Structure formats: C-alpha cells, structure tokens
Amino acid sequence: MAEPEPFDAEKVANLTLLQLRRVDERLTTLMEIVVRQDERLARVERDMGEIRRDIGEIRSEMVLMENRMLNQSQRVLNEVIRMQDHGVENHPAR
Incomplete structure (x- = not known):
C-alpha cells in the first residue's frame, strides 16, 4: 500500500498564499x-x-x-381697432 504523504505545512502555506494572491488580484481588478x-x-x-x-x-x-408674440398681436389688434374707429376700411392700398 502506498503510504500517505506526510503533512507539509510549508507547502500548504505556499498554496494558501498563492490562492490569496489570486483572489487579491481579482479583487483589485x-x-x-x-x-x-x-x-x-x-x-x-x-x-x-x-x-x-x-x-x-x-x-x-x-x-x-x-x-x-402676444404683446405684438395685441398692438396689431389695438391698431386695427383704432383704424376702424377712425373710419379706415380694411382695403389694401392700391
């Protein structure tokens, strides 16, 4: 039978550190x-x-x-009313 490998704390620590570095790189990205x-x-x-x-x-x-526009329209309307009051008809000038 094959004997199990002895526990190598340094190898486990290195692998753990490698995994943590990868996670840290991904987190940084x-x-x-x-x-x-x-x-x-x-x-x-x-x-x-x-x-x-x-x-x-x-x-x-x-x-x-x-x-x-409303002010100008009001001025035009007032002028038309004033002209009608003075008897000027709505015929275009000839």
Whole structure:
C-alpha cells in the first residue's frame, strides 16, 4: 500500500498564499472596474443636470417669446381697432 504523504505545512502555506494572491488580484481588478463605472456614472449624472438646466432655460425662452408674440398681436389688434374707429376700411392700398 502506498503510504500517505506526510503533512507539509510549508507547502500548504505556499498554496494558501498563492490562492490569496489570486483572489487579491481579482479583487483589485474588480475594484478598478467599479471605480471606472463610478466615474462614468458621475459624468452621466453631471450631463443629466446640465440637460435639465438647459431644458429650464429653453422653457423660459419659450415663455418670453410667447409673451412677445402676444404683446405684438395685441398692438396689431389695438391698431386695427383704432383704424376702424377712425373710419379706415380694411382695403389694401392700391
């Protein structure tokens, strides 16, 4: 019968250390990936904030433009009413 190999503590320690180093390398790689993804996510969040701000500015500009249009339309209407009150007809000039 074959005799079992004697217990070699140094060999077991070396193998255990090798396994721990492999796990540590994998963990380091995963941490690098997580850090890169976190940076990407931060950029996306920053860009989303800028987009929200831009949309708010566009809405404000649209409201201002609408107010200007309404004011100009009101001026035109007031002028038409004033002209009708003074007897000017709606015929185009010839």
